[in-house]
Amino acid sequence: MDITRTECPQCGSEVTGLNGRYACALCGWVNHWSQGTADLPGADEDPDAPDPGVASLPG
Numbered sequence: 001m002d003i004t005r006t007e008c009p010q011c012g013s014e015v016t017g018l019n020g021r022y023a024c025a026l027c028g029w030v031n032h033w034s035q036g037t038a039d040l041p042g043a044d045e046d047p048d049a050p051d052p053g054v055a056s057l058p059g
Helices: none
Strands: 003-007 014-018
Touching: none
Parallel strands: none
Antiparallel strands: 003 014
């Protein structure tokens, strides 16, 4: 994973992100997920994903 920086095209502030994916805390701008520089991990690589064998409780 690489920490990247760019200028927010909406408000001009500097934003940092991971692998070219950004979200500006000042104005709310976010870039599209496909603009990143690396593939996103799949659900099977998510250490916080729920166990598929465990049913979730109703909300």
